[in-house]
């Protein structure tokens with residue numbers, strides 16, 4: 001009798017425990033869902049900033065953009081392989097040509113600098129240039145600061161959507177907009193006007209299909225189907241932005257990714 005009572009009690013406790021666990025998981029996913037809707041609707045709110053930070057922290061923690069096996073942070077294959085090298089080769093002469101127009105202490109501002117793999121290659125070939133890398137993930141900013149920070153190379157914890165951007169001359173935004181929502185991008189674009197030269201790099205599908213600039217929440221994904229190579233990416237020269245762009249570079253994505261990575265200079269009208 002006592003033993004049966006004990007067994008029943010244990011079964012009831014187990015059931016109760018698993019119900020609480022399920023309710024907790026449901027509550028958490030509900031909170032995440034409401035948070036993503038709110039941050040989508042009010043991208044400049046404090047709440048949205050926290051949501052974006054958590055989203056990109058989780059991407060790095062869960063290695064959603066892959067890993068190289070040793071690095072603590074990995075911003076994706078596009079930040080390391082052939083596309084990154086081609087970008088650096090193309091940007092060196094472009095940046096060098098701007099330097100004479102940028103005063104005594106030309107400064108590059110790299111928005112969404114990630115693991116600094118691209119920035120490090122640039123800076124190595126442009127010694128003496130001031131560089132500020134910004135990212136929404138404070139851990140990566142601190143990591144970069146400890147590892148690469150000098151009096152010329154600095155890192156700031158900035159959410160480019162909701163906060164002021166550092167001053168500078170040349171602004172680089174490489175493979176960042178593709179992970180943000182259209183409302184987020186709309187908040188950033190007017191802030192880029194303060195830079196003399198702005199270069200935006202975005203991945204595009206091999207075949208364009210559907211309407212331009214489909215929306216998506218801020219996350220690790222891009223707008224198009226990179227396995228099939230179709231859909232649409234972020235196109236700043238299309239509605240709702242209709243900006244004037246000059247193409248600078250076009251490189252194929254890495255193996256198995258049906259995309260082309262395009263760098264444009266953005267020319268804002270006065």
Ligand SMILES: C[S@@+](CC[C@H](N)C(=O)[O-])C[C@H]1O[C@@H](n2cnc3c(N)ncnc32)[C@H](O)[C@@H]1O
Pocket residue numbers: 052056075076078079111112113114115116117118134135136137158159160161173174175176179180
């Ligand atoms: C795919 S990685 C690209 C990194 C680097 N630009 C490159 O080309 O190697 C995108 C980076 O943008 C950062 N990011 C995303 N949203 C941001 C925001 N609102 N403010 C600042 N950084 C952001 C992410 O944390 C991530 O490090």
